[in-house]
Amino acid sequence: MPGLAILGAGIFAKEAHLPAIHALGGDAPPLLAVYSRSEKTAKDCAQHATSLGITPAPAIYHDGDESSNLDALFARADVTSVIVALPITLQPAIILKALAAGKHVLSEKPVAPDVASGIELIKIYQEKYKHNLVWRVAENYEAESGFRAAGELIKADRIGKVTFFKATVTNHIEVTNQYYKTPWRTVPEYQGGFLLDGGVHTIGALRTVLPHPLTHLSAFASLNFEYLKPHDTIHAVVQSDGNFHGIVELSFGAPTKTNPTIDQYVITGTNGWITLNFKRIDNKSVLRLVLHHVVKDGEGKKVKEEEEVMDLPVKGVQAELASFLEKVAGQETMNIGDPLEALRDVAFIEAGLNSNGVLVDLIKLVTEGK
Template identity: 55%
Template sequence: MSTAPGFAILGAGIFAKEAHLPGLAKLGNDIPTLRAVYSRSQKSASELAADAQTILKLPSAPPAYYDGDAFTDLDALLSRADIQSVLVILPISTQPSVILKALAAGKHVLSEKPVAPDVASAIKLIKEYEGTYKPKGLVWRVAENYEVEPLNLKAAQAVRDGKIGKVEWFRVQVLNAVDKNSKWYKTPWRTVPDYQGGFVLDGGVHTAAALRVILPSPITHLTGFASLNKDFLAPTDTVHAVAKTADGAHGIVEITFASPGGTYSKGIAPLTITGSEGWLTVGPAEDVPDTQRVKITRVTKDDKEEVEVIDATGHWQGIPAEQQSFFQALAGNDDGAQDPRGALKDLAFIQATLDSNGALVDLEALTKF
């Protein structure tokens, strides 16, 4: 059996199967070998192993590890010398302890967002990583696909190239309709969340990450309100915030998982950045199915519009990008993306919208340590 460094997947939920495995498949031979998978139950671990064999076109299913037996549990997996790194795709409240367990075992870690359930525990986790494990050469990155989503990066570049002039204000609308039949809702740890914000935290950090990447200046303050409109989405399903950046731009951020559904969100660009010379939108292309679009509109001196369009087919293109970034970092080619401190800023943004209740929140003070 080959002893070349490989990796393991910890977690066998929907996102592991429907996003991470296809993402790895897109990378082909440019990644290490998948050597094992882990889940709490033998059934779910075995199912993930079978899916991995099919999707990644492996000659055989990777060994499945699960709780309840010292020969097959997580500690047994982490003791393997041929596993160099792990992808942690577990419930939000479970991840911090598993991240530390993996680091203590000498494994590099790519963990799913958010970085932790709340800012305090995230800071504690980052301190321990930076103080104990980073000096040993271990890499920990937070898998925030919106941070490395190719279309978001192209939007960010357009802003930095001055295509819409100086950024003056922005607006984001994320309008989701989650019902009890949703496969995401039926995930037990989402049905009765033991962390703040529920779906707003789980999905909202994506919006914060997109803003962090695209805006030329960091968001420093916000004020907002949060509410629960559908009881089964407790504790919170909707937030509205007004945010300000370090360079004086300001904007409105609306996130809901309790929209009426139907055509409510159709035709609304989720993100709009307005500058002194035009504007830029990032969202679904209305005229091309299954396509995301950056549309840059520049207003000329004679009040005419020059339009540039950048399209990307499909969704979750950031998944293989985040995986590739992580594995390249292990090979010594670190692009600086997905640092836990960046993920901390995304978490702080959402926590502030949940806690503000109309008061001004200083995000820099909230994340200082």
């Protein structure tokens, strides 16, 4: 029977991937193994799996014993798919190692630490493994029903032709933050720090919602808090190939938990607008979508304005995992997780970090790596 393994037993594996596996129930293959560089972390993750009701307990693999290291895990014929949730700089090598071992791969975003290494990684996959193995990138914002619903409403012309947009996401990161305390994030060996690790979510959401790809940007990046090196803030003006433009504000350097700006996405068209923002309602996370549009009569004259509010559950990790497993089984209901699309998210962040006000061609960056 085909089985699943998790490579990386950190916070997100325990708080997101394990609950997603449990929520899928019989629609997910059994979780057969958990790997971490340290035995303690692997044990903690496996114990958390059983506490959620995932049975039997997954086997533990770690680097401290050759009989139970990563090579030993890859040698198991019953482990057919792996979720890779390791530090950003380690992921490309582990993805290739998993593919070489004949495993289907769902790897956490970002697809790679930078555009050049992402291009090379995708090239190797397409040339050597694509014909018989599935590799998808886990960008859960792309899978969120709220962002996907907004994209469908825009395609259905509910706000007319898109004219401009704005995405504002600000975060206050303290040194006590559980993600900051992760050693590989405290002293990041990759560009952008939290801007790369978390900023790709915002760009993934925009490419899911907007009807045309983003093609150019001019941006400035800065560091406002020394412990968030190398950068914590990007402000960008962006152009699309659909002849509309917008503003993207990304910061992990807000000074307080309470921010003067509400995190949200606003897409404006010739006939209305859509807003999206995350909320907690009845102790559950939802993505609130507000559609405000003009109603016209048969002669095209404005009659009134209407507003619809939808609170859609936040289940992106579960949805991305389900989509990956469907693809492995030879089916696909949601076309998500394409590594090339995930590379566009990395390209946006890389361009934003390096632009310094100069216009950057995002399409050229993705195809040429410069």
